Structures are given as C-alpha cells and as structure tokens.
Amino acid sequence: MFKARHRSILAIILAFVATVLVSCGGAPTATKPPTYTPAQIEQIQQYASDLVKVQERMPELAKLIQDENWTFVKNFIRGPLGELRSKLSFIERNLLPQDKTKARDTSKELIEGLILIDEAADSRDYQKAIRNFGVVQRELRSFLELTPKA
Secondary structure (H helix, E strand, O other), X not given: OHHHHHHHHHHHHHHHHHHHHHHXXXXXXXXXXXXXXXXXXXXXXXXXXXXXXXXXXXXXXXXXXXXXXXXXXXXXXXXXXXXXXXXXXXXXXXXXXXXXXXXXXXXXXXXXXXXXXXXXXXXXXXXHHHHHHHHHHHHHHHHHHHOOOO
8 A cells, every 4th residue: 555655656756757858858949030931022122123213213303403493303202202101111011120120210211301302392492402312312222222132
C-alpha cells in the first residue's frame, strides 16, 4: 500500500516534469525580418511609377512659378498633382514598418510644401513659392527612395 501511494506521487511528479520540459523546450525559432511579397512590390511600384511621372512634370511647375503665372500654378497643383496625397498614402500604408515613419514624415513635408506653394500663388509671393518648390522636389525624391525596387 505504501508503494502504491509512492507510485502515484511519482507519476504526478513525472507528468509535471514532462509538461515543463515540453513547454520550455523545443527548437529555437528564428524570426525572419519582414519582407515584401512580389504582389506587394508590384502594387507599390505601380503607384510609385505614378509618382515618377509627377516628378518628371515638376519642371512644368517650376516654369509656371518662374513666369509668376499664379492661376496656372494653382491649376497645376489641383490638376496633375491632385491625386498625389492618395498615392503617397497608399504607398506609405504598404511599406515595411521600419520605413513607414520616414515615409509619413516625408509625405507630410511634401504635401505641406504644395499647400505653401498654393498660398504663395494666392499672395503672389515668388520667394515663398520657389523655396517650397525646392522642398517638394526634395521630399518627393526622398519618398521615392523609400519604395522597394523590383
């Protein structure tokens, strides 16, 4: 009888030890850094190509500012650059976590630069417009550098 009781206690202890070993043991799992899927890259590149087209059209905006053609400056910002914010937002949302903060800051500066150019057109302020044009160009270039390459 004494041995039967020892066997049941021993069985409980062994079950406990086995449970602890199984839950704490096992092969270490290496976590992979996040990466883009081919589908994500394709989608981001599609939107990025639209941004490249905008970048290629920036000399047109520069010429309008240089000529102080304020009505067309405003039209250009609202027309060809009108969907810029949504394209930036789409790309930003789909970037890897380590790039999202930089992309958010860059797109914010870019959009703010466009708003300031628009304000400069209202007040016919050439210096303010050309200064912010430089900001827009720089931030657009920086944003494009954050997009994954195919």
